[in-house]
Amino acid sequence: MESRIQRIFLIGALLIATATASLAARADEPKADDNDELGKIITPDLKRRTIKESDLDTENFEVGLYYGLLTIEDFGTNEVQGVSFAYHITERFFTEAAFGLSKLQKTSYELLSGGVQLLTDDQRDLTYYNLAVGYNVLPGQVYVTKKFHFDTNIYFLAGAGNTHFADKNYFTYNFGAGLRFYSTDWLSIDLSMREYAFTHELFGTKKDTNNLEGRLGVSLFF
Amino acid sequence: MQKKIEKNVQYVLRKIAQLCSCTIILWSLNASADGFWDFDLFKKDEPLVVTVNDAFINVHNGAGGGYPIFHVVERGEKITLLKMHTEWIKIQTERGITGWINRSDISQTLSPDGNKPDFPDPTKADYLVDRFEFGAGFGDFDGAKAFDLNLGYRFTKNLSAEVRFAQNTGEYSDSRIVALGINHQPFPDWYVSPYFGIAAGQITTSPSTTLIQSEDRKDKVFQANLGAYVHITGRFFLRAELTNDYILTSHNTNEEVKEWKVGFSVFF
Numbered sequence: 001m002e003s004r005i006q007r008i009f010l011i012g013a014l015l016i017a018t019a020t021a022s023l024a025a026r027a028d029e030p031k032a033d034d035n036d037e038l039g040k041i042i043t044p045d046l047k048r049r050t051i052k053e054s055d056l057d058t059e060n061f062e063v064g065l066y067y068g069l070l071t072i073e074d075f076g077t078n079e080v081q082g083v084s085f086a087y088h089i090t091e092r093f094f095t096e097a098a099f100g101l102s103k104l105q106k107t108s109y110e111l112l113s114g115g116v117q118l119l120t121d122d123q124r125d126l127t128y129y130n131l132a133v134g135y136n137v138l139p140g141q142v143y144v145t146k147k148f149h150f151d152t153n154i155y156f157l158a159g160a161g162n163t164h165f166a167d168k169n170y171f172t173y174n175f176g177a178g179l180r181f182y183s184t185d186w187l188s189i190d191l192s193m194r195e196y197a198f199t200h201e202l203f204g205t206k207k208d209t210n211n212l213e214g215r216l217g218v219s220l221f222f
Numbered sequence: 223m224q225k226k227i228e229k230n231v232q233y234v235l236r237k238i239a240q241l242c243s244c245t246i247i248l249w250s251l252n253a254s255a256d257g258f259w260d261f262d263l264f265k266k267d268e269p270l271v272v273t274v275n276d277a278f279i280n281v282h283n284g285a286g287g288g289y290p291i292f293h294v295v296e297r298g299e300k301i302t303l304l305k306m307h308t309e310w311i312k313i314q315t316e317r318g319i320t321g322w323i324n325r326s327d328i329s330q331t332l333s334p335d336g337n338k339p340d341f342p343d344p345t346k347a348d349y350l351v352d353r354f355e356f357g358a359g360f361g362d363f364d365g366a367k368a369f370d371l372n373l374g375y376r377f378t379k380n381l382s383a384e385v386r387f388a389q390n391t392g393e394y395s396d397s398r399i400v401a402l403g404i405n406h407q408p409f410p411d412w413y414v415s416p417y418f419g420i421a422a423g424q425i426t427t428s429p430s431t432t433l434i435q436s437e438d439r440k441d442k443v444f445q446a447n448l449g450a451y452v453h454i455t456g457r458f459f460l461r462a463e464l465t466n467d468y469i470l471t472s473h474n475t476n477e478e479v480k481e482w483k484v485g486f487s488v489f490f
Contacts, residue, residue: 171367171391
């Protein structure tokens with residue numbers, strides 16, 4: 001009887017021992033994790049790696065919207081809206097592509113003569129695109145307080161493109177200057193002037209025209 | 223004609239939509255497998271921390287050489303690289319001061335592994351391998367004024383492929399050329415580096431409507447190009463080119479047109 005009770009106790013002890021052993025074994029697993037955690041705390045959380053240029057976020061592209069007034073010789077002053085896309089190559093040089101939409105008014109001749117119409121309504125829709133190289137000629141800063149400042153840039157640009165109206169493309173040279181005001185690193189306001197020079201033959205003879213545009217735009221850098 | 227274009231555009235748009243939806247489905251399938259929803263587009267990347275390895279580096283208060291130096295970081299100091307604007311890098315010091323250092327100063331720092339950060343020398347030709355090229359130029363196409371755009375990809379130091387687009391505005395007719403070409407640049411390391419190439423495409427000629435009412439004409443065109451890149455700064459090049467265009471017309475004789483253009487190219 002005694003030996004039987006002893007045996008029961010022994011079996012019980014054995015069961016408890018294996019249970020605790022397996023529990024301990026299971027407990028060991030997270031323990032290993034704990035060591036890793038500890039390791040993470042002791043060694044700084046920096047991967048031993050070489051930093052590459054491509055790891056760094058660049059903000060060289062710029063996309064913008066603008067609105068302004070465009071004067072087309074003989075066809076009045078009209079609202080113009082457009083999109084611009086720029087790539088900044090160095091702190092001085094950039095390239096800019098622009099696409100704009102406008103509408104032509106009636107010429108004075110059409111207004112005075114009464115019934116005469118030189119162009120149809122569709123032919124009065126004007127679109128232009130151009131590509132230019134720009135140069136930031138006067139980089140500057142405006143100080144609001146002793147330390148708080150905004151960066152600015154006065155730039156010149158020149159390029160060429162096409163102007164389309166009256167069912168034809170006119171090869172157009174463009175020149176311009178503007179003031180770019182950076183409200184943050186990635187947002188800028190642009191106040192600028194452009195001149196578009198092209199030749200047309202709408203009135204029978206060749207005519208060189210100089211057309212001015214004043215505009216205000218907002219751009220994002222990404 | 224216009225209907226055909228519209229149809230094509232619709233087809234392409236539908237294909238893009240299909241592709242997008244397929245990708246989304248694949249993604250979501252993948253999602254259930256391994257914590258996809260942990261994916262966070264706006265997750266902060268690991269900060270790029272470098273250690274200054276020179277007596278000091280000047281910190282400017284704007285992204286330009288003319289902007290005042292208001293701070294210096296000294297040897298052993300850790301700085302975090304935030305972003306790059308042209309050749310200027312915005313940094314933050316351990317004390318939270320932000321400013322701009324020049325890209326060339328990065329060679330005076332060490333990555334966490336003890337090596338110099340890998341910022342390639344912009345004057346070397348290797349720099350341009352695996353990069354896209356965007357170029358624009360203006361020139362003359364048989365008396366017409368030409369406006370050219372090209373988008374290319376450089377496979378090796380010597381070889382690149384490009385899509386060329388040209389709008390020629392003439393007195394009597396306008397024309398558009400769309401072509402696909404390859405260029406070979408035998409000496410990419412030279413300051414003035416010549417190249418030659420061939421291209422094939424289509425030319426659409428439309429006579430001025432004020433003169434005569436006639437249909438647009440479409441012909442095949444082959445181009446042989448000879449030109450040169452002149453390195454200006456970093457990834458900015460001047461590009462000049464002479465092109466011989468062979469237009470396979472529907473008449474008995476083929477037209478041969480000489481064309482030149484001057485423009486710029488940017489690698490990005």
